[in-house]
Amino acid sequence: MNFRRWWAVTRKEFLHIVRDPLSLYMALAIPLLLLLLFGYALSLDVDHVPTAVYDLDRSSASRELIEQFKGSRYFDIVASASTPDELNAAIDRGKAIIGVVIQPGFGSDLKGGREAKVQLILDGSDSNTASIALGYAQSLVTLYGIEVRAIARERLGAPKVNSIDTRIRVVFNSDLKSRNYIVPGLIAVILMIIAAVLTSLCVAREWENGSMEQLLSTPLRPVEFLLGKLAAYFAIGMIDMVICIVTGVFLFEVPLRGSAVLLIASSALFCFGALCWGILLSTITRNQVIAYQLSMISSFLPAFLLSGFIYSIDNMPPVIQLVSRIVPARYFVTILKGIFLKGVGIQILWAELLALLLYGSIVFFIAVRKMRAKVA
Amino acid sequence: MSEFSVVIEHLTKRFGTFVAVDNVTLNVGKGEIFGFLGPNGAGKSTTIRILCGLLAPTSGKAIVAGYNVASDPELVRANIGYMSQRFSLYDDLTVAENIDFFSGIYGVAKDKRPIRKQYALDMSGLVGREDSMTRTLPGGLKQRLALGCAILHEPPIIFLDEPTSGVDPIARRSFWDLIYQLSEAGQTVFVTTHYMDEAEYCHRLALMYKGKMISLGTPAELKQALGKGSMEEVFVESIEREEAASV
Numbered sequence: 001m002n003f004r005r006w007w008a009v010t011r012k013e014f015l016h017i018v019r020d021p022l023s024l025y026m027a028l029a030i031p032l033l034l035l036l037l038f039g040y041a042l043s044l045d046v047d048h049v050p051t052a053v054y055d056l057d058r059s060s061a062s063r064e065l066i067e068q069f070k071g072s073r074y075f076d077i078v079a080s081a082s083t084p085d086e087l088n089a090a091i092d093r094g095k096a097i098i099g100v101v102i103q104p105g106f107g108s109d110l111k112g113g114r115e116a117k118v119q120l121i122l123d124g125s126d127s128n129t130a131s132i133a134l135g136y137a138q139s140l141v142t143l144y145g146i147e148v149r150a151i152a153r154e155r156l157g158a159p160k161v162n163s164i165d166t167r168i169r170v171v172f173n174s175d176l177k178s179r180n181y182i183v184p185g186l187i188a189v190i191l192m193i194i195a196a197v198l199t200s201l202c203v204a205r206e207w208e209n210g211s212m213e214q215l216l217s218t219p220l221r222p223v224e225f226l227l228g229k230l231a232a233y234f235a236i237g238m239i240d241m242v243i244c245i246v247t248g249v250f251l252f253e254v255p256l257r258g259s260a261v262l263l264i265a266s267s268a269l270f271c272f273g274a275l276c277w278g279i280l281l282s283t284i285t286r287n288q289v290i291a292y293q294l295s296m297i298s299s300f301l302p303a304f305l306l307s308g309f310i311y312s313i314d315n316m317p318p319v320i321q322l323v324s325r326i327v328p329a330r331y332f333v334t335i336l337k338g339i340f341l342k343g344v345g346i347q348i349l350w351a352e353l354l355a356l357l358l359y360g361s362i363v364f365f366i367a368v369r370k371m372r373a374k375v376a
Numbered sequence: 377m378s379e380f381s382v383v384i385e386h387l388t389k390r391f392g393t394f395v396a397v398d399n400v401t402l403n404v405g406k407g408e409i410f411g412f413l414g415p416n417g418a419g420k421s422t423t424i425r426i427l428c429g430l431l432a433p434t435s436g437k438a439i440v441a442g443y444n445v446a447s448d449p450e451l452v453r454a455n456i457g458y459m460s461q462r463f464s465l466y467d468d469l470t471v472a473e474n475i476d477f478f479s480g481i482y483g484v485a486k487d488k489r490p491i492r493k494q495y496a497l498d499m500s501g502l503v504g505r506e507d508s509m510t511r512t513l514p515g516g517l518k519q520r521l522a523l524g525c526a527i528l529h530e531p532p533i534i535f536l537d538e539p540t541s542g543v544d545p546i547a548r549r550s551f552w553d554l555i556y557q558l559s560e561a562g563q564t565v566f567v568t569t570h571y572m573d574e575a576e577y578c579h580r581l582a583l584m585y586k587g588k589m590i591s592l593g594t595p596a597e598l599k600q601a602l603g604k605g606s607m608e609e610v611f612v613e614s615i616e617r618e619e620a621a622s623v
Contacts, residue, residue: 008480012469019468214464214526217428217535219454220481 005220009228017232027198031190031240032247038186039252044178046132052079052096054087059107068144069100074136097123098133110148172341183254184336185309187244188329192274192303195237199278200295202229207286222371230275237271257343266353270332273360280367303329331355381406381533381564382427387436389422396422398587404566409559411578412568413611418584420568424537428458441533457531461538463522467511471502474510474525482529496524499554516547523554534558536567540574552577572608583614590618
């Protein structure tokens with residue numbers, strides 16, 4: 001490893017970057033764009049569920065139940081059906097996701113202590129939203145029933161009955177805002193894509209324009225060459241990282257509870273690995289188009305699906321869980337959520353940090369070996 | 377052994393079943409301009425790439441600047457300058473930036489850098505155009521700059537792989553003046569070409585055909601041996617004889 005040769009490559013790489021302002025702007029703007037796009041569009045919070053009601057009872061109790069739905073921020077009454085067909089049409093057309101049918105005799109059954117009937121019809125085509133909406137609706141109806149009965153009993157002079165009092169404390173993301181865990185995960189996905197794509201072009205370009213052969217005939221070693229390239233793109237990757245963190249904290253108001261230094265250090269580790277991945281693809285394929293496409297698919301899909309960013313790894317089949325262990329974004333997502341939301345430090349995250357270091361080193365080692373093999 | 381810059385013994389390179397270089401043996405002396413003449417696919421470039429340590433030989437031996445290309449490719453690379461068919465400059469860098477880059481990777485000593493940079497600018501006729509983008513240079517100047525960049529570290533041996541392809545005749549002529557200057561300064565120049573007029577400029581020539589070296593000698597010797605007046609006739613006659621012999 002010769003410092004002067006390494007620096008010559010780094011300097012040249014920086015010159016390439018500044019001479020191509022369009023690519024530079026893209027490299028800096030795309031992460032921000034992705035973060036804004038996903039940050040705003042990708043919300044898993046279910047509220048204001050469009051709701052259709054069909055009141056067959058038309059009693060004061062049924063009206064009161066409908067008022068309860070109206071008053072909840074989770075439901076928006078979008079249709080009041082007067083026939084079963086109208087209710088079905090509202091759900092078929094996608095106007096409503098949930099239909100509430102209050103059966104005849106609901107009010108009198110409730111007062112009389114008999115089983116009062118409410119039917120919930122759900123559009124299950126979006127099963128996630130449907131099951132969350134179902135949960136909300138069930139608890140709303142049940143609570144209403146308990147309340148009405150309790151009042152009725154008190155009126156009859158029965159002693160006040162205390163049911164079980166559940167006190168809930170949610171730690172780490174107390175508002176249960178999905179954005180708070182989506183944004184840190186997004187940072188990992190975006191950084192993985194950008195870093196891998198940036199470097200995927202840089203070695204293949206040298207093969208395509210014939211300069212690689214020239215370089216291979218000089219005393220320049222593969223390690224110096226690759227580290228030189230890495231250094232230049234590492235700078236861009238870290239700028240992107242800072243843009244993402246600042247946007248996440250100030251625009252999306254994601255709490256940053258842990259150490260900023262640890263955040264930067266772990267990002268550097270992750271960035272190194274992702275850049276090495278792009279370099280490896282570029283070294284193997286020697287073709288910019290193929291390297292670009294491979295880097296796009298191989299960074300985006302695993303980082304998005306197998307990192308635990310949205311989809312919990314614990315719920316995946318064991319084989320997929322095993323596969324996710326070789327996805328570096330998985331470790332980085334854990335680190336990011338840990339630092340952002342839990343405020344935990346290196347004593348908890350050391351294994352993930354080690355995994356990132358290992359990943360980067362192994363991929364870099366293979367890339368150097370592949371370069372050497374091409375020389376011989 | 378020391379009077380030779382390049383020693384090749386029974387050099388063979390196979391790609392699968394295809395024999396690109398077939399049992400070639402030759403020596404190139406110090407300060408010699410040695411030409412490799414042959415049609416496309418004759419194995420000229422493959423041989424040069426083996427000598428530069430870019431490809432490993434299948435069998436045989438090649439010694440460049442006293443080092444074996446198979447066992448000491450790094451020492452070989454420190455002692456050669458190589459210019460490939462495509463002038464391997466960076467189009468989006470300026471003339472000065474290209475020179476500085478190659479100066480860096482060739483490890484030119486810091487105190488020597490300004491002198492070598494000036495030399496490269498002088499020889500390529502680019503004094504005053506240091507800040508021009510390389511992509512804006514005409515082919516002839518680019519080619520001279522590429523040569524300048526390849527010899528910044530004053531290598532004893534220079535390999536030029538079809539250095540003049542795609543360059544106009546006047547630029548070619550003045551490029552050969554440069555090659556003569558290098559040779560007079562004691563540097564060995566190993567050049568491949570398929571231009572007959574260029575073949576005449578070489579001190580010695582090897583005619584390559586289908587991986588084999590079919591004749592070797594000075595241009596005058598080759599012409600005399602076949603009783604021909606021009607290199608072109610020598611070239612055509614040699615290949616025809618080779619074809620007839622192999623049938």
